[in-house]
Amino acid sequence: MSNLDGRPDLAVLAPGQPCTAVEVLQPRLVPLGGPRAMTVYRTLPQRSRSLVGAWCFLDHYGPDDVSATGGMEVARHPHTGLATVSWLFTGRIDHLDSGGNAAQVRPGELNLMIAGQGITHSEISPTDADTLHGVQLWYALPEATRFGPNHFEHYRPEPVTVPGMTARVFLGDLLGSSSTVLTRTPDLLGAELMLDPGATVTLDVRADFEHAALAETGTAVVNATDLAHRCLAYVPPGSDTLTLTAGPDGARLILLGGVPLDEQIVMWWNFVGRSHEEIVEFRRRYQAEIGAEPADPDDAGKPELFGPFPPDQPPALPAPVLPTTRLRPRRQPHATENTPPEGGRP
Incomplete structure (x- = not known):
């Protein structure tokens, strides 16, 4: 999914400020x-919390x-330096990307x-999909893998049932269930x-992980903290258990986790x-490849950064105009001294 904000804010993603209690976002x-805009509910990133492990983006939508x-x-539309995770509860979405992958996103x-x-890539729901309901997640790729080749995987996790709960582990390990998906980002849970x-239900979790639980339906309690529908509970590292309680109607939660990403990251639009x-170079190359802006003569002979796309598809989304100020990471209290230097190699 694209971030379709017309004037996207700069998001500087660095490890968050220390927290000793559950934080509700x-x-x-x-x-x-x-004209009939579908509305999403975004809980990541935001000013108070931009990352949970390497997770950097969470949109919840539907049922619509x-x-x-x-x-x-x-x-x-384009992406660089990240991975998209599509997970549906109802409906279908047709996925097509420049890596040559065409697939349907289906519930579970x-x-x-x-x-x-x-x-x-593009994501379009078929006209015969009556109701659309799901989450779109992104996680940031670390320095070691962010310039690697693109990749696509489809995975159907088997449900795991324990007293009071059924879980589907689509990334990482939980309740003895292990996803086989290779993430190129170590230590993730979804x-x-x-x-x-x-x-x-009390879950055994990794104490070196930070976790976040989205109340996707209904209300819940996360480590003794009330969580309203569509809100996200952030739990800092240090605890080896999570205790979850559903409201009277039950609850569906999306649980994310990971080791704090010790890299400061600039995210603008889909880059x-x-x-x-x-960021400027990613935008310039994309605009040139879709014919929205002139190409640089120095690009002659270079392979396409974002790859070819079938010609019989709707026109590509142009990138928004860059802000007039420099995109510079803010110095956050928990940013480390080994932040990578400026400069890139797109």
Whole structure:
């Protein structure tokens, strides 16, 4: 999915400030564009918390009546330096990317697209998909793998049932279930948890992980902290258990986790980089490849950064105009001294 904000804010993603208690993050409503814009509820990134492990983006949408909203119609757009994780509860989405992958996103099945140094893709819900409901997640690739080739995987996790809960672990390890998906980002967790009405479940988790739980349906309690529908509970590293309690109607939670990413990252629109220069170059190359802006003569002979796309598709989304100020990472309290220097190699 693309970030369709017309004037996207600069997001500087660095390890968050120390936290000794559960932090509740409220969602921000973002229309995805068009006269019948489908609205998503965004809980990452935001000013108070930009990362959970390497997870850097969380949109929750639906359930939406496709006949009323028009569903998801996100034409070709780029990504760099990140991976997209598509997870549906109801409906279908057709995925097409410049790596030559065409697939459907279906409920309970993971579609993972690793952008690496560059990829473009489209996501469009079929007209016969009555209801659309799911989450779109991104995680940042670390310095060691962010310039690697793009990659796509489809995975259907088997459900794991324990008293009071059924889980589907789509990335990482939980409850003895291990995803086979290769992430190119170490130490990640992603799972869908279905809690029975009023059930309390205590999970054994890695104490070196920070975790976040999205109340996807209903209300819940996370480590004794109330969590309203669509809100995200952040749990800092240090605890080796998570205790979850569902409301009277039950609850579906999306659980994310990971070792804190010790890299400061600049994310603008659909690009993840390390510097102003990288973001500017990613945008310039993409605009030139889709014919929205003139190409640089120095690009002659270079392979396409974002790759070819089938010609019979809707026009590509142009990139927004860059802000007039320099995209410079802010110095955050928890940023480390070994932040990568500015400069890139797109």
